[in-house]
Amino acid sequence: MVENRHWFFRLLPHVVLSIGVFIVAFPVYVAFVGSTLDAATIANGQMGLIPGSHMFENYYRTLFVGTAGTTRQPVLAMMLNSFVMAVTIAGGKIIISILSAYAVVYYHFPFRMAAFWLIFVTLMLPVEVRIYPTYKIVADLGMLDTYAGLAVPLIASATGTLLFRQFFMTIPDELMEASQIDGAGPVRFFIDTVLPLSITTIAALFVIQFIYGWNQYLWPLLITTRDSMQTIVIGIKKMIVTQDALTEWQLAMTTAVLAMLPPVAVVILMQKLFVRGLVETEK
Amino acid sequence: MAGVTLNTVRKTYQGGVEAVKGVSFAVPDGAFCVLVGPSGCGKSTLLRMVAGLERITSGEIAIGDRIVNEIEPAERDIAMVFQNYALYPHMSVYDNIAYGLKNRKTPKDEIDRRVREAAKILAIEPLLDRKPRQLSGGQRQRVAMGRAIVRKPQVFLFDEPLSNLDAKLRVQMRVEIKKLQKAFGITAIYVTHDQVEAMTMSDILVVMNGGEVEQIGTPSEIYRHPATRFVATFIGSPPMNLIPGEMMADGHVRAGEAQFRLPPHPFAPGRAVEVGLRPEDIVLGQSENAFPLKVDFLEELGATQLVYGRLNGAQLIAQVPSGSVAEAGGTLSFGIAAERLHIFDPATGRRAV
Ligand SMILES: Nc1ncnc2c1ncn2[C@@H]1O[C@H](COP(=O)(O)OP(=O)(O)OP(=O)(O)O)[C@@H](O)[C@H]1O
Ligand SMILES: [Mg+2]
Secondary structure, three states: OOOOOOHHHHHHHHHHHHHHHHHHHHHHHHHHHHOOOOHHHHHOOOOOOOOOOOHHHHHHHHHHHOOOOOOOOOHHHHHHHHHHHHHHHHHHHHHHHHHHHHHHHHOOOOOHHHHHHHHHHHHHOOOOOOHHHHHHHHHHOOOOOOHHHHHHHHHOOHHHHHHHHHHHOOOOHHHHHHHHHOOOOHHHHHHHHHHHHHHHHHHHHHHHHHHHHHOOOHHHHHHOOOHHHOOHHHHHHHHOOOOHHHOOHHHHHHHHHHHHHHHHHHHHHHHHHHHHHHHHOOO | OOOEEEEEEEEEOOOOOEEEEEEEEEEOOOOEEEEEOOOOOOHHHHHHHHHOOOOOOEEEEEEOOEEOOOOOHHHHOEEEEOOOOOOOOOOOHHHHHHHHHHHOOOOHHHHHHHHHHHHHHOOOHHHOOOOHHHOOHHHHHHHHHHHHHOOOOOEEEEEOOOOOOOHHHHHHHHHHHHHHHHHHOOEEEEEEOOHHHHHHHOOEEEEEEOOEEEEEEOHHHHHHOOOEHHHHHHOOOOOOEEEEEEEOOOOEEEEOOEEEEOOOOOOOOOOEEEEEEOHHHOEEOOOOOOEEEEOOEEEEOOOEEEEEEEEOOEEEEEEEEOOOOOOOOOEEEEEOOHHHOEEEOOOOOEEOO
16 A cells, blocks of 8 residues: 555655654754864864864863863763762652552552542642742752752652553453462562563653653752762753853863763663563563 | 352442342362353352452351451462463463462472473473463463462362353363363362353352352252243253243143143142243154144254244244254144143242242
8 A cells, every 4th residue: 555655655754754853863963073173163163064083082071071161070970960860760750659559559548549649639740840848848958969859859750650550550450369369468469460560661661760860950950059969961051151262162062962872872771671571571 | 178168148349239149058079169140140259259359248158167258368278260361471381380389488399390290281381481472362271270270279269261262162171171170179169151161060050140049059950940930041042931821720731822731739720820841842743731833933053943933922942853844934733741841930930840
């Protein structure tokens, strides 16, 4: 059917897709080219589309030394901060939401649905909405400029709980009943059956939440003051100063390229896991 | 080994559905008991109460001498086979079968020995490393059986285990399950709504309707002497014909053009009754209790044919050897032996003779 169509209609989707890819990829390429040039070339406005010869030098300086003016912090340290924050947020969200979803779906306790709706309502309360009280609490607990302060307030979220609840409700009840008869209590059932079946969902959630955590801007900006606690997103912002001449553009570009790498790596690695999960497990 | 005893067991679900209304019966040690009845009559609920998956609202269930009302499913020493098999999708066949033993802290080498033994009995040894989704329906069914027999429980519980299989496999597995149960001598309770399974597999047949037991007995007792109109029409295919009639002064029952002579009975003349005739008991051209029947249409089944007609306003089906009746339209004479007649009280639905 599709094969028999006119060549024009066969070509059309490719053209549309190519335009899309170009729009997305071109700025990334420009950033990469920028990260291989020297400061003078960019400042003169002579930047072309051919990579220069300063790549090694730029990446070395960015990763291990830092910019001369604004942020003297090496970007590697920033990446580490971002990474710790993103992994803590993603991991914390997964642990909390899988446990709360398990409780809501499999335990019959008083006010079960009330508990569920309370969790649901927090969907309407992202950090940005409750930022002042949250800041106050974090400050009072002495968690400013700490990893805990960076990650913990962002961990609580309803999205994961909803996702897991939805998934658990598709697991047939007979599986739980068979486990019960096989002598597995609630904890064993969770570890032996629910967890392995949830791998795909966990992987998907990890990807989404890792990127969410990695890209945080407002919250880290508020609660980190020490340079050593800076995240890479904040770092990029600080490198770009209003007086254009003071900005070391080649280093800013390098940092931007570096900031993209971990999310890309997570997507690629996790994609394998989801595909495996999709192929190997089924209810 | 142990029998199962139910004593006025009731189940009322949250929301007030009374699914089981005071059921009592006993399954002796080693017997194969089948619960049969129409959809929604409470068979699964009853079975799940025996398993411990559903709380008992009132009454008592005992396995052996032990009342199990408050005992966890795992401690009841039962094994259950579910309709959808409920195999653990992420575990290999081996692990599926071994799981119950692992949770009971059985030594590893003993688990291995027992899993392989069960797999051998069920002829699934080559499948031990596969995942459930790599198996056919019949193979999954076998794995589910393996999971049940490997623990050598006191009681097997089955909830329509064969209903997802095709007709041929169903017949084969039916025989196999019965054989295994006899070989192990383990008490079994088996839920089905397939009356062929009910008749062929059971030592004890329990016919349920609307949350209550209609009749308990051996399959032939239930077939030969159904206690109620419901059982009479539920067991047997095509179902028993029920023809309205009236007691006559001379002890006959009159049903339209037919006069049925009954064995001795205590009924007063003028009383309304229902006469039950099994299609296969009606014989073409027999003189005993003969009645004329206009043949409305015929159904050919191969070995036999079904003759449809009307008697005293009710439909009547006779099952006669193939070729007995050539075509529909004519009026023929049929008869039935007196001892093959069933008489029911139309008011209570209970058997009178
Ligand atoms: N969890 C439940 N909550 C409320 N009512 C229920 C529940 N489970 C079953 N019922 C009701 O109890 C009655 C008996 O259900 P049950 O599942 O025991 O029937 P069944 O005889 O097994 O039927 P089937 O042959 O269709 O499986 C039905 O009316 C059903 O709607
Ligand atoms: Mg059922």
